[in-house]
Amino acid sequence: MSGFQRFLQNMGQGFLEKVAAFGRGSLFIWSILAAIPSALFRFDLLLKQIYVTGVLSLPIILMAGLFVGMVLSLQGYNILVEFNAEEAVGSMTALSLLRELGPVVGGLLFAGRAGSALTAEIGLMRSTEQISALEMMAVDPLKFIYAPRFLAVIIVLPLLVLIFNALGVFGGYLVSVSWLGVDSGAFWSQMSSQVDWQEDVLNGVIKSVAFGVLIAVIALFQGVNAIPSSEGVSNATTRTVVHASLGILGLDFILTSIMFN
Amino acid sequence: MTEKVETLIEIKDLTFSRGERKIFDGITLSIPKGKITAIMGPSGSGKTTLLKLIAGQLPPDSGEVFVEGLNVHQLSRKKLYQLRRKMGMLFQSGALLADLNVFENVAFPLREHTKLPEEVIYALVLMKLQAVGLRGAKEMMPSELSGGMSRRVALARGIALDPEMIFYDEPFVGQDPITKGVLVKLIKTLNESLGLTSVLVSHDVDEVMMIADYICVISEGKLIAEGTKEALLNESTGYVNQFIHGLPDGPVPFHFPNVSYTDDLEGVHTGKRGLK
Numbered sequence: 001m002s003g004f005q006r007f008l009q010n011m012g013q014g015f016l017e018k019v020a021a022f023g024r025g026s027l028f029i030w031s032i033l034a035a036i037p038s039a040l041f042r043f044d045l046l047l048k049q050i051y052v053t054g055v056l057s058l059p060i061i062l063m064a065g066l067f068v069g070m071v072l073s074l075q076g077y078n079i080l081v082e083f084n085a086e087e088a089v090g091s092m093t094a095l096s097l098l099r100e101l102g103p104v105v106g107g108l109l110f111a112g113r114a115g116s117a118l119t120a121e122i123g124l125m126r127s128t129e130q131i132s133a134l135e136m137m138a139v140d141p142l143k144f145i146y147a148p149r150f151l152a153v154i155i156v157l158p159l160l161v162l163i164f165n166a167l168g169v170f171g172g173y174l175v176s177v178s179w180l181g182v183d184s185g186a187f188w189s190q191m192s193s194q195v196d197w198q199e200d201v202l203n204g205v206i207k208s209v210a211f212g213v214l215i216a217v218i219a220l221f222q223g224v225n226a227i228p229s230s231e232g233v234s235n236a237t238t239r240t241v242v243h244a245s246l247g248i249l250g251l252d253f254i255l256t257s258i259m260f261n
Numbered sequence: 262m263t264e265k266v267e268t269l270i271e272i273k274d275l276t277f278s279r280g281e282r283k284i285f286d287g288i289t290l291s292i293p294k295g296k297i298t299a300i301m302g303p304s305g306s307g308k309t310t311l312l313k314l315i316a317g318q319l320p321p322d323s324g325e326v327f328v329e330g331l332n333v334h335q336l337s338r339k340k341l342y343q344l345r346r347k348m349g350m351l352f353q354s355g356a357l358l359a360d361l362n363v364f365e366n367v368a369f370p371l372r373e374h375t376k377l378p379e380e381v382i383y384a385l386v387l388m389k390l391q392a393v394g395l396r397g398a399k400e401m402m403p404s405e406l407s408g409g410m411s412r413r414v415a416l417a418r419g420i421a422l423d424p425e426m427i428f429y430d431e432p433f434v435g436q437d438p439i440t441k442g443v444l445v446k447l448i449k450t451l452n453e454s455l456g457l458t459s460v461l462v463s464h465d466v467d468e469v470m471m472i473a474d475y476i477c478v479i480s481e482g483k484l485i486a487e488g489t490k491e492a493l494l495n496e497s498t499g500y501v502n503q504f505i506h507g508l509p510d511g512p513v514p515f516h517f518p519n520v521s522y523t524d525d526l527e528g529v530h531t532g533k534r535g536l537k
Binding site for chain 1: 313316318338342343345348349350352356357358359373374418422
């Protein structure tokens with residue numbers, strides 16, 4: 001077989017594998033969605049996953065939110081002060097956080113912190129036959145494992161993003177008002193006049209829900225399809241973080257162009 | 262078999278492939294009720310796969326599996342899960358849930374499938390753990406257990422719902438002689454005292470010979486022998502003889518299929534510079 005033929009063959013095979021993976025992924029999402037109603041009745045499982053994915057992600061979200069807000073207002077102040085518009089630093093910080101940085105940076109951090117853990121956990125459960133054992137005990141892993149995790153991620157990420165935003169605004173306040181001497185009243189009034197509830201806050205929340213769906217689907221799918229070995233699980237975990245991060249950035253562009261254009 | 266016994270599991274003309282490799286090529290066999298049936302075969306002959314096909318965890322390419330007269334692969338998800346409540350499976354690794362302790366692992370199927378009060382669950386779990394001799398380990402976590410102990414806990418979990426049939430996936434692999442002895446005794450006594458049907462997948466001839474009522478040997482995707490252990494032990498030729506008596510050469514050659522040795526050394530096929 002000539003090199004060109006082999007190249008074509010590899011291309012075709014690669015394409016078919018991608019199509020097959022896409023099909024498996026779609027079926028998987030569909031079966032999780034179908035299992036969500038019964039997962040809602042298992043509040044104990046959902047609560048545990050909300051704790052594992054959400055509460056345990058709080059420290060990183062709190063710290064990151066504070067620092068992002070502080071840096072944002074510092075940079076904003078340095079530019080705005082040249083135009084004598086430093087009072088606008090409050091609204092600039094809030095708008096940047098609510099529209100973009102909150103959902104995007106929060107989503108990226110969450111994918112690294114909780115998405116990777118989800119993939120590793122499910123990959124290991126599969127490689128140690130725990131998932132098979134559940135099936136044999138007539139416990140459906142869709143209802144017991146996947147759907148509660150999927151739901152938990154979608155519930156938790158918007159809340160984490162809102163907390164991230166709040167801490168970011170607080171960080172901005174610390175830097176611009178307490179440190180750089182911007183007038184406190186101007187800081188808040190500019191912010192409240194510029195920020196629109198629906199346009200900014202709600203759109204940010206919608207973004208974070210969309211990122212939650214993306215992260216949950218990628219993390220669960222990679223976990224379920226991980227090759228059951230230590231190398232396979234580690235590769236799947238890496239793929240979760242890489243795919244979810246790129247997915248968040250790509251999806252953010254699409255959502256932004258729909259929402260703000 | 263001479264005596265007339267009821268059949269619990271029936272496999273008809275089952276074919277299954279993984280990628281290019283054909284694992285089963287038209288296997289037909291039946292597993293009698295209330296007996297210990299061993300499915301034997303060399304490593305990689307798909308014994309574990311066969312258990313997963315019986316339990317409906319994998320779909321076959323063609324053929325049918327009937328359990329209690331129900332075609333496993335035609336059942337709805339709900340019906341399949343109902344059928345699985347009558348099945349117990351002991352996985353090679355034990356497959357205990359890593360975040361629950363021994364007691365909670367055994368209680369898990371009871372909590373999921375029954376609404377029994379806590380005192381009854383407590384008593385039932387202790388009874389099951391007592392049966393496998395691990396009542397004293399009820400507070401331990403799966404990571405603290407040895408391989409043999411994990412399997413015994415998994416066995417207690419497997420019988421928690423009083424199943425009608427139990428599948429053992431290579432229960433003796435990698436165990437020391439004492440643990441093997443314990444497992445042999447457990448499989449035998451549980452089968453008798455609970456009136457179970459046991460299906461045992463294994464290639465440990467000695468242990469299987471001690472407990473199995475009925476043995477099926479599979480190799481290269483086909484059923485090549487079935488019968489009582491006496492019948493198989495008396496086989497003096499062919500593959501079954503080689504397998505049962507552990508002979509290094511016979512119908513299964515010592516060498517993995519390859520090009521001729523001299524050609525390989527001379528690098529004829531690889532294009533590398535050989536010894537020529």
